[in-house]
Amino acid sequence: MRAVVLFFSLVFLVFTGTAQAQSIFPLSEKGGLHSAYVVPIGDSDRVDVQLIVLSGSYDDPEPSGTAHPTEHLAAYSADTTILRKPRERDITASTYNVSTVYTNSGVPSEIEMLLRLSRAVLDTPSLPEGFAESEIDIVQRETLLRERQSPLQWLKRIALQNLYRTLRGRADNTIADLPKLSLEKAYQFHKEHYVPSNVTLIVSGKIEPHKAEELVAGIFGDTEPSEVPQKPWLDHKPDPTLMSVERLKSARLERDTVQLAKFVGFEDRSTSIDMQGAFFIATSVLNERIS
Incomplete structure (x- = not known):
């Protein structure tokens, strides 16, 4: 039997100071987006556009897994809208606990198209007849495969x-909730969470900051600030009377694994969405540099 240890430690991530390895320029002309940044990388011959919706699986109302099919609908709808064909490009899209990330990548000359593909993610999904329905089946199969192949998924839940006493950490919900998936819920999730003020944009690669700002202003300029969806999980704290270290055993693990879950400390922010946005960008940049 092998052991999994889940424990919490306090870390501080900041953008300023001598430890910063990459210049990050905030864009002021960004329409109604929560924030937008450009990260110029001179020795790169590519451009990546990351559109980060600051809502994920924790924001599912029941939870029911609705964030995942919403990701599929939005990604392929963007292809349909801009390129006139779903699955025209291999967009990288992933649903996390607290965010959903869409990455469009290409050569520098494609930057305008990449930004338009990212902008289209925010539009109400529009797909050919029968296509959207098939994505529900695909999401169900993906989830079943992931659960079989990754015991860490349910061990972490x-x-x-046990650490939080919260439905967001339910141990056995994922498979049982699959029948709850529906297009109606996915479209509603998109309507509530894919709003400009709940979105961060990062343009990185071979591009000048002023050029990126000009393009972002032109393509996202029609977006307007909007009410941020409620996120009750942001205020959910660990119960101090519960264990801070949880040890679980499973014969399904290939090797001993240590899983770190970090709390991030920031100076006071006016809203929880500011805190969440700063957290995601800081950890994303850090993880990319580590990789």
Whole structure:
């Protein structure tokens, strides 16, 4: 039997100071987006446009897994809208606990198209007849495969359940919730969460900051500030009377694994969405540099 240890430690991530390895320029002309940044990388011959919706699986209302099919609908709808064909490009899209990330990549000359593809993610999904329905089946199969192949998925949920006493950490919900998936819920999730003020944009690669700002202003300039969806999980704290270290055993693990879950400390922010946005960008940049 092998052991999994889930524990919490306090870390501080900041953008300023001598430890910063990459210049990051905030864009002021960004329409109604929560924030937008450009990260110029001179020795790169590519450009990446990351559109980060600051809502993920924790924001599912029941939870029911709705964020995942919404990701599929929005990604392929963007292809349909801009390129006139779903699945025209291999867009990289991923649903996380607290965010959904869409990455469009290409050569520098494609930057305008990449930004338009990212902008289209925010529009109400529009797909050919029958295509959207098939994505529900695909999401169900993906989830079943992931659960079989990755025991860490459910071990982490058990640990979160024991540490937080919250439905967001339910141990056995993922498979049981699959029948709850529906297009109606996905479209509603998109309407509530894919709003400009709940979105961060990062343009990185071979591009000048002033050129990026000009393009972002032109393509996202029609977006307007909007009410941020409620996120009750942001205020959910660990119960101090519960265990801070959870040890779980499973014979399904290939090797001993240590999973770190970090709390990030920031100076006071006016809203929780500011805190969440700063957290995601800081950890994303850090993880990319580590990779």
